[in-house]
Amino acid sequence: MFLIRDKYASHLLRALAVCLFLVATPGFSQSAPTITSSVDTTAIKIGEQLHWKVTVETDTLSHVVFPEGQTFSPLETVEAIMTDTIRKTDRLTLQKTYALTQFDSGTYTLPAQMIEINGKHFFTDSLVINVANVAVDTTVQKMYDIKPLIAVEKSRSIPWGLILWILGILLVLGGLLYWFVFRKKPLSEEEKVALLPPFDRAILGLKQLENSKYLIQDDYKTYYSELTNIVRSYLEEDVHVAAMESTTDQLIDKLEMMKDAGKLKLEQETIQQFKKVLQTSDLVKFAKSKPDTSVAEADRKSVELIVIKTKEAIPEPTPEELMQQEEYQEEIRQKSQRKKLVYTSLAAVLLLVFTGVAAVGYYGFDYVKDTVLGHPTKELLEGDWVQSDYGFPPVSVETPKVLLRQAVKLPAESQATIKEMQAFAYRNPSALFTVATTSILLAQSEEPDYEKSSEQILQNFEAQGARNIITKQEEFTTRTGVRGVKLYGSGKFAVPDSEQLVNGKYAVLFFGGKGFQQNLILSWQADDPYAEQIVERILNSVEVKTTL
Structure with missing residues (x-):
């Protein structure tokens, strides 16, 4: 009986001891934290760094918040070094180091820093820091006056991508304008012939007709059509008579009237010879007549002679006519200049439109509007x-x-x-x-x-x-x-x-x-x-x- 009671009492004592330990443990874990701080030096030179170290000893369940940012003013924070942590049983030691500096000489107070532990605020001690000037040996290093201010052009953000696009478009449009408008294009044979004076063009046309194969191929209709067209075109341009749409009789009548009026010093024999060639041409074209080859060649020579005599029969232009011709040439030059100006303006407008559309597509309408008009x-x-x-x-x-x-x-x-x-x-x-x-x-x-x-x-x-x-x-x-x-x-x-x-x-x-x-x-x-x-x-x- 006593043995049983002794065993029961022994178990009861052990249970009480465990309870007392469990009750005592939280009380120990909530013991007050300790905070210490120190610096490795209290005297530095301008720009040198000192290291401020803070040590917090508390229990393992505590939440600690160290200072952040520029809280050491007037000293400047250069770097906050990673926190070191040491655990020992139920205690926790945290060490945080800050690198500080100052760029002006003098005596400064490093202010007390706030450490937050479990929502409560604790403060470190403040310290006095001396910042000394850097000694300069003026016997070796000369002293110079402060240099004056230099005006610096404002830097602006440049959209290089858009600028490259615009430059590319400008180069393409400039190349197109040069190639199609301003470039002196090589003339084709037809253009060279068209630029010749009417007389030279007529003689050249007759020479080419002489070397043609129309007569060999028995194509008299084409031969005489070109022959009469050459002489009619010449008469329209140089004699200023409506020859292309006139019949043979009408054209001969006009030439005789000009001869009688003294506007064309042409012999009657030449006019009759020309009438004979035109009549032969009419027979070939409309009656399907086929003259001998020798007759066709002789008609070509006759027309060449008629053109030469007609050229000689044209009176010299009066000063008024020469002035009219100069005015006419000047008008042609002005038309050419206006045409180039229109092309250039059109290209500039197209460039502006294309550039505007590209800018609006890239930046948006409001941005482009505000850039152009200002905001x-x-x-x-x-x-x-x-x-x-x-x-x-x-x-x-x-x-x-x-x-x-x-x-x-x-x-x-x-x-x-x-x-x-x-x-x-x-x-x-x-x-x-x-x-x-x-x-x-x-x-x-x-x-x-x-x-x-x-x-x-x-x-x-x-x-x-x-x-x-x-x-x-x-x-x-x-x-x-x-x-x-x-x-x-x-x-x-x-x-x-x-x-x-x-x-x-x-x-x-x-x-x-x-x-x-x-x-x-x-x-x-x-x-x-x-x-x-x-x-x-x-x-x-x-x-x-x-x-x-």
Whole structure:
């Protein structure tokens, strides 16, 4: 009986011991963490680096968040080295090293850094860092004056692909214009003959007819048709008589009338000989007559003689006729020049149309229109941007233009809570675009009231003529992890120097800490794609200091 009780008591004691151990274990795991920090040196030269190391010892279940971004101001963070982790039973040791530097000489305070453990904030000790100048031996290295500013041409983004296409099209069109319009083309035999004077052309035609095979082939009809056409064409061009459509009798009558009027000094015998040749030709063409070959050859020689005598019988042109001929030639030259001008203009118009269609297809109609006609926010977007810090505590932001300091006069009701306010802004009335920053030092070391600031900004919008303001709010985080509040929305905004209201948008960022607040304010016209890109780029560039 006693033995059984002893065994029962022994088991009970063991169970109690296990319970006590389980109860004690959580209490040990929740012991307070320890944080230590140190630097490898407190004195550096300009541009040298020092290493700041922070060690956190806590239990294995803790969640630790180390500082991120430029939180060591006035020192600059060069690199955050990967965290080293050491586990020992139920304890965890974390070591994080930061490489820091400074490019101005002086004495600086490395501010206390916040370590977040399980949602609670712990702060390291602050340190004093001395940054010394680099000594320069002026006996060896001469000192020179600061060089003057050099004007640098603005860089602009160039669509090389489109430019190459346009150049290719220009080369093709230029080649076509040169080949078909401006090039001196080699003349064909027919063109060379056509450019000859009427007399030379007639004699050449008679020589070619002499060497033809019409008579050998008994093709008298073609032979006489060409023979009479040669002489009739000559008479029309040189004697200015309607010969091609006239019958034999009509043509002979016209020549005799010109002879009687003294306009053609031709012998009657020559006219009769010409009439005889024309009558023989009529018989061959219409009565199917077939003269001897010798007669046909003699008729050709007769026509050649008639052409020569007719040329000699034409009176010399008067000065008035010569002037008319010069005017006629000048008119022909002007027509040729106008024709070339029309071709060139047509090619230029086609080039512009083709280039415009290609640009619209590649970039879109609105982009091409805004490029040709100009658009204020497009020019801001594609201009040279500026990255700078504004105010204290500084707001670092990239903007299309430099923000200018604004004169700030605090109202009486704000002077008790605000110690100092610095404001910088850029406004483009034609683009209806505004970007501004404010840095505020509070009179008391307290957290800023973002709700009150939001109400004040909305009241300022309304005081400037804005109506129907829609407001939304969300958390905003910079690229380096600094958290803030974003107030944004839309409304009807007033156009400067006008009573007109346009659809607009706005965005306001709030950052801050104990004793200070930083704001970034943006407003722009709705449905402006270039303004949307500007705002996105600005918001992605914002950085702020988290401590004074």
